[in-house]
Amino acid sequence: MQNQNPNMEPQPLLPKSWSIHTRAEIIAKYEILERVGSGAYSDVYKGRRLSDNLIVALKEVHDYQSAFREIEALQILQNSPNVVLLHEYFWREDEDAVLVLEFLRTDLASLISEAKKEGGISVGEIKRWMVQILCGVDACHRNMIVHRDLKPGNLLIGEDGVLKLADFGQARILLEHDFVGPDDNHQPYEPDAPYPENIDQAAQVGDDMENESQERCGNQEQGIMNREDYFRALDELKAKHTVDETDKETNVHDGDTSCLATCTGSDIEDDFLKGSYSYDAEDAGDGGQGALTSCVGTRWFRPPELLYGSTSYGLEVDLWSLGCIFAELLTLQPLFPGTSDIDQLAKIFNVLGNLTEEVWPDCAKLPDYKTISFNKVENPIGLQSCLPSRSTDEISLVRKLVCYDPAGRANAMELLEDKYFNEEPLPVPTSGLHVPLTKSGQDEDSPRGWYDDMGSDSDFDEFGPVDVTRTKTGFSIRFY
Numbered sequence: 001m002q003n004q005n006p007n008m009e010p011q012p013l014l015p016k017s018w019s020i021h022t023r024a025e026i027i028a029k030y031e032i033l034e035r036v037g038s039g040a041y042s043d044v045y046k047g048r049r050l051s052d053n054l055i056v057a058l059k060e061v062h063d064y065q066s067a068f069r070e071i072e073a074l075q076i077l078q079n080s081p082n083v084v085l086l087h088e089y090f091w092r093e094d095e096d097a098v099l100v101l102e103f104l105r106t107d108l109a110s111l112i113s114e115a116k117k118e119g120g121i122s123v124g125e126i127k128r129w130m131v132q133i134l135c136g137v138d139a140c141h142r143n144m145i146v147h148r149d150l151k152p153g154n155l156l157i158g159e160d161g162v163l164k165l166a167d168f169g170q171a172r173i174l175l176e177h178d179f180v181g182p183d184d185n186h187q188p189y190e191p192d193a194p195y196p197e198n199i200d201q202a203a204q205v206g207d208d209m210e211n212e213s214q215e216r217c218g219n220q221e222q223g224i225m226n227r228e229d230y231f232r233a234l235d236e237l238k239a240k241h242t243v244d245e246t247d248k249e250t251n252v253h254d255g256d257t258s259c260l261a262t263c264t265g266s267d268i269e270d271d272f273l274k275g276s277y278s279y280d281a282e283d284a285g286d287g288g289q290g291a292l293t294s295c296v297g298t299r300w301f302r303p304p305e306l307l308y309g310s311t312s313y314g315l316e317v318d319l320w321s322l323g324c325i326f327a328e329l330l331t332l333q334p335l336f337p338g339t340s341d342i343d344q345l346a347k348i349f350n351v352l353g354n355l356t357e358e359v360w361p362d363c364a365k366l367p368d369y370k371t372i373s374f375n376k377v378e379n380p381i382g383l384q385s386c387l388p389s390r391s392t393d394e395i396s397l398v399r400k401l402v403c404y405d406p407a408g409r410a411n412a413m414e415l416l417e418d419k420y421f422n423e424e425p426l427p428v429p430t431s432g433l434h435v436p437l438t439k440s441g442q443d444e445d446s447p448r449g450w451y452d453d454m455g456s457d458s459d460f461d462e463f464g465p466v467d468v469t470r471t472k473t474g475f476s477i478r479f480y
């Protein structure tokens with residue numbers, strides 16, 4: 001391994017698998033330099049392409065479904081400047097998929113933790129980071145791709161200051177594209193044909209929903225669709241493809257899942273709601289071909305509908321996460337740092353007030369809504385208190401996203417047109433952004449650092465003292 005500090009006792013970070021080093025087709029084309037990180041499903045290595053010395057990231061994905069999703073989404077989004085570029089992938093029977101991605105040296109989580117030490121981020125820089133994030137999310141959503149795990153650690157940043165959405169392992173496409181990916185039998189590796197021929201057809205679906213925000217996002221090759229047509233097309237698509245369990249033949253639908261107390265196998269043992277859900281039906285139920293699960297995303301960025309086990313969600317889940325990310329960019333602190341799924345809801349209620357039918361009439365239909373009841377929060381502190389010393393426009397921007405009714409959340413394109421981004425101080429040019437030299441946590445025990453470990457999964461024993469009492473319909477929880 002390179003880049004180890006010779007003065008320190010080496011702390012080898014053991015990958016889940018060494019198979020990448022034994023894959024002849026990979027080492028014939030790439031030199032594997034060092035492991036740069038790992039996630040729930042993957043080990044990621046820095047590599048060098050032998051033909052031209054290009055530095056790349058080699059992501060070895062240990063989970064078939066996660067690899068399939070990431071490849072499928074990245075192929076569709078290949079022309080999006082704010083989405084990580086997939087150079088090629090290797091996949092053959094009985095082997096983990098290896099994705100060859102452009103290498104990006106740091107991420108937004110590192111930027112935030114560095115800014116905390118160095119006294120903050122200027123408004124012009126915050127705006128440029130936000131515009132780039134919005135462009136990436138807009139690209140996903142116009143292709144009806146819901147990322148489902150937006151968080152600062154998954155927003156990678158290159159040395160040139162260009163920010164790119166990454167980690168599409170939990171993404172779902174709410175629209176059928178003509179993609180031919182590895183099927184259940186795993187497609188053999190074809191060295192001369194790294195991408196399916198029909199990527200262009202797949203990307204075409206997105207091309208049909210273009211608009212003026214393309215120019216802002218640097219994607220100027222495509223034609224123009226006016227704003228009205230864009231929203232009409234988007235509404236039609238949403239109506240057709242929002243996850244709906246009532247239409248199991250044609251639509252993507254959910255399994256019977258709950259997220260209030262789920263997500264890790266170990267949690268299930270201690271879960272007093274366990275009778276009310278089955279664990280990740282998406283993976284277990286139908287081979288992942290149709291069902292969605294509420295157990296997606298990192299807890300701090302997960303919207304209330306998922307925490308309550310929604311079985312009919314759409315692109316809007318990403319918009320809530322976006323609001324949490326923006327708030328964090330503005331304050332350098334996580335907005336809702338829940339220590340368990342229930343604590344997560346409690347933290348949200350403490351700020352926004354309880355989730356009731358008055359604020360979102362459909363909330364009572366959420367699977368776990370009646371299963372668990374919370375104390376009434378008499379005096380919610382409001383978003384403004386969470387964003388001290390930030391401007392009214394900034395608070396209003398976050399408010400447009402962190403809103404209970406998913407239909408009320410502003411979409412990425414609407415936000416790109418928000419006056420906030422068009423008035424002084426204007427977003428600085430990308431070249432004027434300060435970019436951290438490394439990823440935080442790279443030298444720590446966990447390559448992902450403390451940040452990603454916080455709030456990454458359900459954990460019932462982490463929240464503070466509570467009094468749980470049975471009610472007719474489920475449980476009542478009182479926090480102290």
Ligand SMILES: Nc1ncnc2c1ncn2[C@@H]1O[C@H](COP(=O)(O)OP(=O)(O)OP(=O)(O)O)[C@@H](O)[C@H]1O
Binds near residue numbers: 037105107154439
């Ligand atoms: N293109 C890249 N360039 C540089 N580092 C990368 C790249 N892609 C991923 N990484 C790093 O590798 C680590 C794991 O990547 P990633 O989050 O994509 O994996 P994952 O298994 O899907 O993770 P998670 O558990 O968050 O779902 C992270 O630290 C990430 O920053």
